[in-house]
Amino acid sequence: MDLKRLPSPDDLLILLTVARLGRFNAVAETLGTTHTTISRRILALDKQLGGRTLERSPHGWELTELGSQAVAAAESIEGTLGLLAGRLSHSGDTxxxxxxxxxxxxxxxxxxxxxxxxxxxxxxxxxxxxxxxxxxxxxxxxxxxxxxxxxxxxxxxxxxxxxxxxxxxxxxxxxxxxxxxxxxxxxxxxxxxxxxxxxxxxxxxxxxxxxxxxxxxxxxxxxxxxxxxxxxxxxxxxxxxxxxxxxxxxxxxxxxxxxxxxxxxxxxxxxxxxxxxxxxxxxxxxxxxxxxxxxxxxxxx
Missing domain, CATH: 3.40.190.290 (D-Maltodextrin-Binding Protein; domain 2)
Incomplete structure (x- = not known):
């Protein structure tokens, strides 16, 4: 498996946050970064996946079919990281x-x-x-x-x-x-x-x-x-x-x-x-x- 062709887990989690909040500014505020950085990371993810993950609608950013598939993977990563965080804190809290x-x-x-x-x-x-x-x-x-x-x-x-x-x-x-x-x-x-x-x-x-x-x-x-x-x-x-x-x-x-x-x-x-x-x-x-x-x-x- 060529690891260089796999999408960045960080970028997948950013896409998941965009899918939930719908606005780059809100995502940037939540993640402590900038609108420009969020946009750049989404573009990098699109390049890695070979297509667009988001499309602009009159109401904000919406997932494409490819984006929905990527978000499903991001949710799995989020769940695994939650389990790890719980173990590291010795609380079992996910x-x-x-x-x-x-x-x-x-x-x-x-x-x-x-x-x-x-x-x-x-x-x-x-x-x-x-x-x-x-x-x-x-x-x-x-x-x-x-x-x-x-x-x-x-x-x-x-x-x-x-x-x-x-x-x-x-x-x-x-x-x-x-x-x-x-x-x-x-x-x-x-x-x-x-x-x-x-x-x-x-x-x-x-x-x-x-x-x-x-x-x-x-x-x-x-x-x-x-x-x-x-x-x-x-x-x-x-x-x-x-x-x-x-x-x-x-x-x-x-x-x-x-x-x-x-x-x-x-x-x-x-x-x-x-x-x-x-x-x-x-x-x-x-x-x-x-x-x-x-x-x-x-x-x-």
Whole structure:
């Protein structure tokens, strides 16, 4: 066998990472190198294999038939290296490498981060990158292994995995209720200040005030961060449209018209087929499902 004709294992693993993340920039960030280096290594791999492994689509880089065959080999190499890493660490742990996850900031902090911390304690060779972004499923290759998104899904190339439902409800602080009173009907909301997302920057319309059919409020406090919204409501800026899992005993907020208004939204995990074959991604999904199951009352309450 002519070893010079065999593809580089390093280049195969780079191709595997491109297949999962879909963007050279994201791959370069994950591997600690540059876009130019990733491009050069893919070109070298193509030359070794005698054909193109990737083709550009309107949504990002996609595998060719040859690329899919090369990725199958890369997955075998990855699995073998995982076994070796476990033996060298004397732990028998086969989960290693980097997993990148995109998630809305509130759900990410309350559910995804605890799930990942628990997972990382069990698998210390695993590295995690958590990106906060509240959006619908990206139609383009997103540069992450797993997207956590809210709201209704549009058809796409990635596989959606239902996680749970949660509720958006109206809340106010005790100080706001004391100083301004609380609405007795939904129409009375127009007489109050209102706290919600910045409508012009909102990527998931179901999270915004405009989609609720509630009347236009007297004034508004809008923020792209759900944590800023909770704090604004807590400090008396107005009535807030907040996820129920963000309103805990420590916030001390009061429900407003709980029998007249609520909105239920689904939460999904979305990944490409190449990512779903990753043991690390499967472990993340299992840990996240466990976190949701253990704290289901926080989402459904």
């Amino acid at each position: 989960l290693s490498g980097v997993v990148r996850i995109s998630t809305p900031d509130g759900f990410g902090a309350e559910f995804v981060a605890p799930a990942l911390v628990r997972l990382q304690r069990a698998h210390p060779l695993l590295n995690v990158e958590l990106l906060s972004d509240t959006r619908k499923v990206s139609r383009n290759r997103s540069g992450v292994d797993l997207e956590v998104v809210v709201g209704n899904l549009e058809p796409g190339n990635a596989q959606p995995i239902f996680l749970s439902n949660y509720f958006l409800r109206l809340y106010a602080s005790p100080s706001y209720a004391r100083d301004h009173g609380l609405p007795e009907t939904l129409d009375d909301v127009r007489q109050h200040g209102f706290v919600s997302y910045v409508e012009s920057a909102l990527k998931v319309e179901e999270l915004g005030h405009r989609s609720t059919q509630l009347p236009v409020p007297r004034s508004s406090f809008q923020a792209t961060s759900i944590f800023a919204q909770v704090e604004a409501v807590r400090r008396g800026a107005g009535i807030g449209l907040l996820p129920n899992f963000m309103v805990t005993r420590r916030t001390g907020l009061l429900p407003v018209l709980p029998h007249d208004f609520q909105r239920q939204l689904p939460i999904w995990a979305v990944a490409r087929a190449e990512s779903l074959r990753s043991a690390a991604v499967q472990a993340v999904l299992a840990s996240l499902r466990s976190e949701i199951q253990d704290r289901g009352e926080d989402l459904g309450g």
